[in-house]
Amino acid sequence: MRRSLLAFPLLLALAGCGGSSGGDSASPYAGTYSGTWTNLDDARDAGTATWTVQNDGTISGTDNDPGRETAFNIVGRIDSAGTVTTTSTPAGGGEAATLNGRLLFGTSGELAGTLNWGVEPPLSYRYAFTRQVD
Numbered sequence: 001m002r003r004s005l006l007a008f009p010l011l012l013a014l015a016g017c018g019g020s021s022g023g024d025s026a027s028p029y030a031g032t033y034s035g036t037w038t039n040l041d042d043a044r045d046a047g048t049a050t051w052t053v054q055n056d057g058t059i060s061g062t063d064n065d066p067g068r069e070t071a072f073n074i075v076g077r078i079d080s081a082g083t084v085t086t087t088s089t090p091a092g093g094g095e096a097a098t099l100n101g102r103l104l105f106g107t108s109g110e111l112a113g114t115l116n117w118g119v120e121p122p123l124s125y126r127y128a129f130t131r132q133v134d
Contacts, residue, residue, distance in 0.1 A: 026055040029078050029103075033111060035129035037063060040114070049127065053078055059086055074099065084115060103127060 032052045039045035044067065051061030057079060063072040076086025082104045089096040098118035103111050111129040116122055 027053060027057040027078065028080065028105075029053045029057065029082070029111070030055045032132045033061075033129035034132055035111075035127060037115075037125045037127045040124045040126055045123075049074075049129070051129065059084070062091075063088065078103065082113065084113075086115075088117065103129070 030053050032050070034048070034050045037047055037049055047063060047065045047067070049061060049063045051059055051074060053059055057077045059074060059076045059078055061074045063074055064070075065072065071091040072088045073091055074086050074088055076084065076099070078084050082102045084099070084101055084103055086099045087096050088099040099115050100118070101113055101115035101124075103113040103115075105111055109131065111127075111131065113127060114124055115127055116124050
């Protein structure tokens with residue numbers, strides 16, 4: 001009986017040592033994506049996009065706009081719920097605009113959603129990405 005009483009506090013101490021390391025897990029969105037974007041009000045306003053999401057949710061990438069003959073540099077973040085907060089800047093210089101919204105995984109693994117470009121008047125775009133295999 002005495003041994004079991006002495007062992008009990010030791011077991012409690014060891015049990016308290018288990019569990020997670022407390023570190024953040026990698027973003028479920030981490031990876032490189034390629035896809036398309038299309039203006040919801042004017043399908044002629046469309047292009048391609050290549051984005052990379054780091055393990056911490058940081059986004060970097062490029063949106064190519066053939067109609068404007070411009071590439072836009074994209075930088076920002078995506079959180080665990082798929083909320084995107086980015087800035088879009090013309091590669092040749094010019095005024096930056098926000099590009100915010102939500103992207104979610106579909107049943108076949110595509111990452112898609114509507115992002116709003118913070119220009120006047122505001123524009124909404126449908127983004128659809130496929131994760132690239134490394």
